[in-house]
Amino acid sequence: MFEEVGTTTEGDLIINMGPQHPATHGVLHLVVTLNGETIKNVEPHLGYIHRSIEKMCESLTYRQFIYVTSRMDYLSAHINNHACAMCVEKGLQLEVPPRAQVIRVLMDELTRLASHELWWGAMAMDLGAFTPFFHAFREREVINDIMEETCGARLTMNYMVPGGVMHDLHPNFQQRVKDFLQLYKRKIHEYDELVTGNIIFQNRMKGVGIISPEDVISYGCTGPVARGSGVSSDVRKLYPYEIYDKLEFDEVLEDGCDSFARYMVRIREMQQSVRIIEQLIDNIPDGEFQAKTKAVLKLPKGEFYSKAETARGELGVYIVSEGGTTPYRIKFRSPGFSNLSALNHLVKGGKIGDLIAAMGTLDLVIPDIDR
Amino acid sequence: MTNEELKTTLGELAATAVIDEADANGWLTANIDASNWLSFAQSLRNVPELQFNFLFCLTCVDWKTHLTMVYHLRSTMHKHELVVKAKLDRTNPEIETVAHIWRTAEFHEREVYELFGVQFLNHPDLRLLILPDGWEGKKPLLKDFEDPINMIRL
Amino acid sequence: MWSLSNIAANIDQWLNANMSPTWALIVEMVIAGVAVIGLFAALGLVLVIMERKVSAWIQIRLGPNRVGPKGMLQSLADTLKLLVKEGMTPGGADKLLFNVAPFVAMIVAMLLLAPIAFAKDFQLWDLNIGVLYISAVSSISVISILMAGWASNNKYSLLGAMRSGAQIVSYELSAGLAVLAIVVLTGSLRISDIIQAQENGWWLFKGHIPVIIAFIIFIIAVTAETNRAPFDLAEAESELTAGFHTEYSGMKFALFFLAEYVNVFIVCAIGATLFLGGWMPFHIGNWHAFNGVMDWIPSSVWFFGKTFFLIFVIMWFRWTFPRLRIDQLLNLEWKYLLPISMFNLLLVTLIAIMGWHF
Numbered sequence: 014m015f016e017e018v019g020t021t022t023e024g025d026l027i028i029n030m031g032p033q034h035p036a037t038h039g040v041l042h043l044v045v046t047l048n049g050e051t052i053k054n055v056e057p058h059l060g061y062i063h064r065s066i067e068k069m070c071e072s073l074t075y076r077q078f079i080y081v082t083s084r085m086d087y088l089s090a091h092i093n094n095h096a097c098a099m100c101v102e103k104g105l106q107l108e109v110p111p112r113a114q115v116i117r118v119l120m121d122e123l124t125r126l127a128s129h130e131l132w133w134g135a136m137a138m139d140l141g142a143f144t145p146f147f148h149a150f151r152e153r154e155v156i157n158d159i160m161e162e163t164c165g166a167r168l169t170m171n172y173m174v175p176g177g178v179m180h181d182l183h184p185n186f187q188q189r190v191k192d193f194l195q196l197y198k199r200k201i202h203e204y205d206e207l208v209t210g211n212i213i214f215q216n217r218m219k220g221v222g223i224i225s226p227e228d229v230i231s232y233g234c235t236g237p238v239a240r241g242s243g244v245s246s247d248v249r250k251l252y253p254y255e256i257y258d259k260l261e262f263d264e265v266l267e268d269g270c271d272s273f274a275r276y277m278v279r280i281r282e283m284q285q286s287v288r289i290i291e292q293l294i295d296n297i298p299d300g301e302f303q304a305k306t307k308a309v310l311k312l313p314k315g316e317f318y319s320k321a322e323t324a325r326g327e328l329g330v331y332i333v334s335e336g337g338t339t340p341y342r343i344k345f346r347s348p349g350f351s352n353l354s355a356l357n358h359l360v361k362g363g364k365i366g367d368l369i370a371a372m373g374t375l376d377l378v379i380p381d382i383d384r
Numbered sequence: 385m386t387n388e389e390l391k392t393t394l395g396e397l398a399a400t401a402v403i404d405e406a407d408a409n410g411w412l413t414a415n416i417d418a419s420n421w422l423s424f425a426q427s428l429r430n431v432p433e434l435q436f437n438f439l440f441c442l443t444c445v446d447w448k449t450h451l452t453m454v455y456h457l458r459s460t461m462h463k464h465e466l467v468v469k470a471k472l473d474r475t476n477p478e479i480e481t482v483a484h485i486w487r488t489a490e491f492h493e494r495e496v497y498e499l500f501g502v503q504f505l506n507h508p509d510l511r512l513l514i515l516p517d518g519w520e521g522k523k524p525l526l527k528d529f530e531d532p533i534n535m536i537r538l
Numbered sequence: 539m540w541s542l543s544n545i546a547a548n549i550d551q552w553l554n555a556n557m558s559p560t561w562a563l564i565v566e567m568v569i570a571g572v573a574v575i576g577l578f579a580a581l582g583l584v585l586v587i588m589e590r591k592v593s594a595w596i597q598i599r600l601g602p603n604r605v606g607p608k609g610m611l612q613s614l615a616d617t618l619k620l621l622v623k624e625g626m627t628p629g630g631a632d633k634l635l636f637n638v639a640p641f642v643a644m645i646v647a648m649l650l651l652a653p654i655a656f657a658k659d660f661q662l663w664d665l666n667i668g669v670l671y672i673s674a675v676s677s678i679s680v681i682s683i684l685m686a687g688w689a690s691n692n693k694y695s696l697l698g699a700m701r702s703g704a705q706i707v708s709y710e711l712s713a714g715l716a717v718l719a720i721v722v723l724t725g726s727l728r729i730s731d732i733i734q735a736q737e738n739g740w741w742l743f744k745g746h747i748p749v750i751i752a753f754i755i756f757i758i759a760v761t762a763e764t765n766r767a768p769f770d771l772a773e774a775e776s777e778l779t780a781g782f783h784t785e786y787s788g789m790k791f792a793l794f795f796l797a798e799y800v801n802v803f804i805v806c807a808i809g810a811t812l813f814l815g816g817w818m819p820f821h822i823g824n825w826h827a828f829n830g831v832m833d834w835i836p837s838s839v840w841f842f843g844k845t846f847f848l849i850f851v852i853m854w855f856r857w858t859f860p861r862l863r864i865d866q867l868l869n870l871e872w873k874y875l876l877p878i879s880m881f882n883l884l885l886v887t888l889i890a891i892m893g894w895h896f
Contacts, residue, residue: 028693036776050697050864060514068525068535103408139776141767141861147597207858213768214860230437230460233488244460251463316467318409318441318456329441329456344443346456354491365697365777366863383514 025053032061036139036369039379043356043368050364055357063383070343075101075175075310078340082330083169085345086381088131089323091124094173096321099254100330101175103319104312110301113177114255119293120160120172121321122286123190126197127156128324129283136276136373137208140217145208152200155193159186175310177303190294194287201284209280218273222359222371225270232358233351236326237282238375241275243268248322262289272367275374311338325349325376349381387412390464393433398424411456413467418453421470422480428457428466429485435459436466439486442493444472444500446527451477451500472502481507499525542838543659570662574651578644578800585799586613588846589853596857617792625788628691635689640786640793642682647800649675653729654807657817657838661730668729669721672808673714676763679801680706683765683772686794687782698781701864702772706763708871713759715879719745719752719886720812723895729811736815738823744895748885753813755879760805761852762867764798768859771867802849810844817841 026049031042040061046054066085070078079097083090095117102109109117134149157167163183164170172179208214224234229242239246247264249257265281267274312334320329326348333342352375359371387406394403394414401424404413416424428436441456451472458465472479481504483490493504494513501523504510512519522529549569553562587602587610594601602609627636653668655661665671680703687699721727723745724735735741741749762769773781783794810816817837821829862870889895 026693026697028697035779047697050701058513060516063514065524068529072535137860141770141774141776142857142859143593144597144857147599151598208860211860213862213866216866217860217863228487231487233439233486233492235440246460315408318411327440331441331443331454331456333445342443342445344441346441346443350491350495351488354488358487364863364865366774366861369777 030368036372037379038135038377041353041377041379041382045365045368047365052360052363052365052368055360055368057353057356059383061383062380064380066384067343067345070340072339074338075312075340078343079173079175080169080171082345083171084380085347085384086323086325086328086349086378087168088128088378089124089325090169091120091172092321092323093328094171095121096319096323096328096330098173098175099321100317100319100332101310101312104315104317104332104334105175105306105310107176107304107306109177109255110304111256111298112300113302113304115293115297116178116182116302117173118255118257118260119190119290119297120164120170120178122289123156123159125324126283126286126290127153127160129279129286130156132279132324132373132376133204133208136376137214139369139373140214142208142211142214145204148200148203148207152193152197155189155196159189159193162186162189174303176306177301179303181302182297187294187297190290194291194294197287204280209276215273217366217370218271218276218374219269220271220273221363221367222272222275222374223270224355224359228355228358232355234326234355235348235351236322236324236376237265237275237278238326238352238355240265240278241267241374242270246327248320248327252320254319254321260289260292272370272374279376309338311336312340320346323348325378325381326352345384347381347384349375349377349379350384353377353382386464390434390466393431394466397427397431397434407467411465411467413469415469415471418470418472418479421453421468422482424468425455425480425482425485428468433462435461437461437486439482439488439492442489442496444496444502444525446474446500446525448474448527450474451502453479453496453502455482477502478505479503480505481510483507499523501526541660541836542657546660574648574662577651578648578796581803582796582799583613583617585803585849586616586795588849589799589856592850592853593857596854620792620795621789623788625790626785628785630691631785632689632691635685636785637790639682639686639689640790640797642685643679643797644793644800646675646679646682647797647804650801650804654804655729655733655811655816656841657836660817660838664728664730667727669717669727669732669812673710673717676801676804677706677710679763679797682797683782686786690782690785692785694778694780694784695782698772698774698778698784701774702765702782704864705765705769705771705867708868709759709762709769709875712755712871712875712879713763715876715883716752716756716759717808717812719749719883722883722887722890723749725890729816732812733816733818736818736821738821740813740815740818740820742813745886746889746895748882748889749813751882752879752886753809755875755882756809756813757848757851758875759871760809761855762871764801764805764852766798766802766852767856768861769867770856770861771864774861776861802852803845806848806852807841807845809848810841814844814848815840816844 026047028045030045031037032040042058044056066081069081079094082093082097085093130149130153134146137145160170161167163186164172224242226242226244229239229244235246243266250264262285265278267278314336315334317332320327328348329346331344332340335341360368390412391403400417402415406412428434436457436459438458438460440458443454445452451474453470453472455468481493483493493507496502497504497510498512498515553565591601602612605611605615627633652663653665653671683702684699687695720741724732742753765772783791817840819832819835819840
């Protein structure tokens with residue numbers, strides 16, 4: 014256990030931030046070395062909700078293990094399922110019907126929107142503004158209701174299966190998504206008025222938590238963290254999957270390298286997600302929503318790796334198969350884990366307030382880090 | 385760089401490396417000896433035609449007879465990818481760290497260290513990251529790990 | 539006519555008719571003490587429910603709506619809960635300081651109620667240095683926070699207390715300078731004189747732009763002095779969990795909580811008194827008909843209306859602004875507010891000497 018130390022030999026204060034702390038969004042434990050208000054070192058201690066999903070998956074079949082992965086990054090559960098389903102499909106060399114592909118992309122983008130909404134609210138709350146949280150949830154609830162109608166769940170949807178999606182869209186889906194887009198466009202300006210344009214907010218975010226593009230790559234950061242430093246890392250653009258190569262959307266890049274750049278990336282990404290949904294919502298092709306698959310899936314001997322862009326970055330699923338019905342070894346390359354490793358680099362020399370702001374812009378989801 | 389070009393370049397670089405054909409993902413796999421890993425990694429990172437600057441996945445597989453370290457590398461400049469594998473002895477797994485080449489390896493190696501028991505030589509801070517402090521006994525992700533209380537068997 | 543001053547006068551008369559003057563004074567003191575404690579409790583209840591309703595309104599939700607009509611008894615229920623909770627003292631804490639700190643905070647808040655004029659001729663103590671007394675006594679509140687933070691034996695509390703010390707000490711300067719602007723214009727430190735001087739218009743309207751600047755600086759500074767967001771660094775929930783009162787529970791926590799709200803009331807009351815005329819109705823120069831209509835509204839309504847308006851403004855700040863960082867907070871004070879308010883004070887002095895104000 015941790016030694017009962019209050020100060021280091023140089024007289025610096027050591028405080029334990031977490032595992033229960035309002036700003037760590039879960040059970041992240043940071044041991045922070047402080048000199049007054051200045052941060053000298055931040056050391057994450059993980060594992061408070063480590064469930065060893067990788068080990069669990071070794072005894073689950075290729076149909077079953079996908080459900081466990083919803084519990085990793087629960088805010089982009091769809092995209093986790095999607096990456097796993099894609100990996101199994103790669104092994105089976107399965108072609109996904111066009112309708113299923115469109116449904117998957119639609120669901121991914123709705124999930125991304127919902128995830129960024131929650132991040133936006135929580136981020137502002139970290140900085141001491143409570144109100145944005147409720148404004149973000151106003152829109153997020155609508156997405157959750159849409160999800161509930163089609164998938165039967167609001168958070169861990171388990172909607173993707175190898176070969177397509179589990180069942181067809183709810184008849185109300187198209188209309189409700191269109192209604193949501195209208196509502197969203199009416200309300201989006203509130204976000205900028207309430208938070209982005211606020212002078213205190215900008216002063217808190219600009220010029221803190223700086224990470225250079227070289228360090229971003231070296232630390233393996235992906236997603237908005239990388240794109241906030243101008244590093245192109247959108248899997249949807251670099252290694253397009255499903256129908257992303259046929260869609261019109263921009264990879265959002267900011268070159269500020271600071272917390273504000275990462276914030277702006279996510280804000281602008283929400284608009285890109287809306288763009289993608291708008292392109293697809295009226296063009297869902299008819300046809301099967303699921304390819305024909307055998308009841309028991311067996312992957313050939315070999316190694317399969319698939320990647321998908323979650324709301325937090327690049328999620329990799331690495332399956333080593335021995336030809337059986339269960340994976341021999343499975344590894345999830347979670348974006349949060351790598352992003353977290355850059356935290357110390359981001360905040361060293363800053364103030365406690367900067368630590369909170371930088372942590373907010375990393376958008377940490379602890380089950381994703383611990384797995 | 386295409387896989388063919390990559391193969392010739394890698395062949396010149398490390399004569400001992402055995403390079404497998406592209407797998408289902410379309411990536412070459414370089415099988416190397418664990419003792420050559422550090423110099424190989426350095427050249428992968430620094431040779432201008434290769435420039436593998438992004439270690440996007442680092443893991444280990446327990447094959448019951450031996451362990452295999454698996455490194456997935458990508459170059460963000462040249463857009464090519466490579467898998468590097470190194471066989472490790474199961475009783476005393478040891479390999480050089482690459483945390484100073486790709487800093488993301490620091491955390492990933494700590495994870496592999498506690499879940500597989502692989503010793504990373506010269507690692508800056510090789511301590512338990514996920515498991516509780518003072519964890520003793522088998523490493524959880526090894527195939528012969530048994531936990532009758534918490535493990536689900538179907 | 540029913541008014542607070544008439545009631546007070548009647549009680550005074552009745553007591554003096556029935557007892558010796560000494561006893562009458564003693565009884566009056568007791569009544570005043572009970573009234574202050576009652577006001578203290580009532581203010582706590584009202585302000586907490588007000589804060590929750592205001593925040594709910596800003597955050598598009600309903601707020602408390604179960605206990606009592608429209609949830610109005612919610613804060614009473616919360617108070618009951620806090621009363622019956624165990625008041626814990628952490629192991630390594632300095633027991634004396636830890637237990638005394640909340641009472642110091644409360645006593646300071648109570649002392650500050652003394653010179654406030656709640657209505658026409660209704661004031662506990664109209665001392666001739668009222669404004670000075672207020673600035674002097676309000677400085678003591680930082681001691682209670684430092685005591686609480688130091689005695690808790692908790693690093694979060696200590697950090698919160700140190701932040702609060704730096705913050706309150708620096709913001710007191712510009713709050714004091716803003717108050718001085720009005721003192722210069724009035725030429726008196728006595729609260730009743732200041733109110734009387736606003737008979738033909740409030741200082742905010744009479745004193746040209748410098749007084750408006752002083753008013754804005756005053757509002758910013760007192761928000762910081764009372765540790766309210768966006769200057770709530772001493773408790774900074776997402777950074778220091780709860781700052782200086784992390785270790786407090788039960789009634790001791792409630793006292794801090796109460797003291798915070800009463801402090802908000804007091805600073806708003808002072809702001810209303812100095813800049814918005816206190817209980818003085820809204821008068822415009824020589825428009826006697828208009829002024830006569832305004833006089834029909836009781837003076838206590840004027841006072842509480844203005845005060846609660848300012849409280850609402852401060853609550854509005856809290857629920858819309860993010861928090862500042864500690865270095866930005868001190869920069870704002872020492873680099874911007876203090877120089878501005880010093881220069882502003884010079885301007886006000888010039889105006890007062892030349893008699894340029896209305």
